[in-house]
Amino acid sequence: MVHPAENTAVAESDNKEATEIRCQEKSRGGLSYEVILAEPAPNVAVPKKPVTPGKNVSAEEIENKLKAAEERRISLEQKKMADLSYKLAKIEEATRKKDEITNEFINQTKENLETKMEQHVEKREAIISDLKEKLKIHSQEIEKTREQLEHQKYVEKIAIEEKLKSAQTLRDENIKKMLERLKEHNTIKIAEIKNQIDQLESQKIEEKARIIENKLYTAEQNREKEIQKKIEKVHKLERRAEMVRQNKAALCEENKGTAIASSG
Numbered sequence: 001m002v003h004p005a006e007n008t009a010v011a012e013s014d015n016k017e018a019t020e021i022r023c024q025e026k027s028r029g030g031l032s033y034e035v036i037l038a039e040p041a042p043n044v045a046v047p048k049k050p051v052t053p054g055k056n057v058s059a060e061e062i063e064n065k066l067k068a069a070e071e072r073r074i075s076l077e078q079k080k081m082a083d084l085s086y087k088l089a090k091i092e093e094a095t096r097k098k099d100e101i102t103n104e105f106i107n108q109t110k111e112n113l114e115t116k117m118e119q120h121v122e123k124r125e126a127i128i129s130d131l132k133e134k135l136k137i138h139s140q141e142i143e144k145t146r147e148q149l150e151h152q153k154y155v156e157k158i159a160i161e162e163k164l165k166s167a168q169t170l171r172d173e174n175i176k177k178m179l180e181r182l183k184e185h186n187t188i189k190i191a192e193i194k195n196q197i198d199q200l201e202s203q204k205i206e207e208k209a210r211i212i213e214n215k216l217y218t219a220e221q222n223r224e225k226e227i228q229k230k231i232e233k234v235h236k237l238e239r240r241a242e243m244v245r246q247n248k249a250a251l252c253e254e255n256k257g258t259a260i261a262s263s264g
Helices: 059-263
Strands: 006-012 018-027 030-037
Antiparallel strands (some): 006 018, 018 030
């Protein structure tokens, strides 16, 4: 609500004189008015009555004219005061109506706010109640779901344990069968490996015998070659010795002939 701080009213009288009224609110419910009369307008021509030449004005007539002028001035001031009182009354009435309207607006706004607050509180309580009910239902559903999950987990655990037992039994049986098959297979395999080893041993022995025979044959060939070389060397030595003997015998014969010739 806005309270006017200052109101100004201007009134004009019949003789064109302006009056300024300033209204200022000092406190709530109290008003202070300042009335300022306008200054007389400058350079205003005052009508003058033509003076009748040769006519004497008495003191009584002057007094009557002054009284009439005073009465007119008082009447004019009373009229101005009446106008001012009327305007002040209108201002006070407007202020009163404004205060009434303002108070009515404040009261109505307050009632509306209180009504809205009550409605808001009721709605909030209804929303809170609805939320509590929904949370309660949700909690019940969560608890029910948890129980179902626990039961399902228990059933699955039992089923898994049964499957593990069956799998363990089946695995043991399969291992037993595999061991039997492996044992049988190993027996056959061992016999086959033994035969292969015997065959390999025979082949190795034959190969070794063949290698030894080849080595012996090669050694015999080499030995015969060496013997042949040695025989040839002996033959060469014998031929050389024979030639030496022959040369020696010839030399002896020659020396013997020379000796006989010398003695004769």
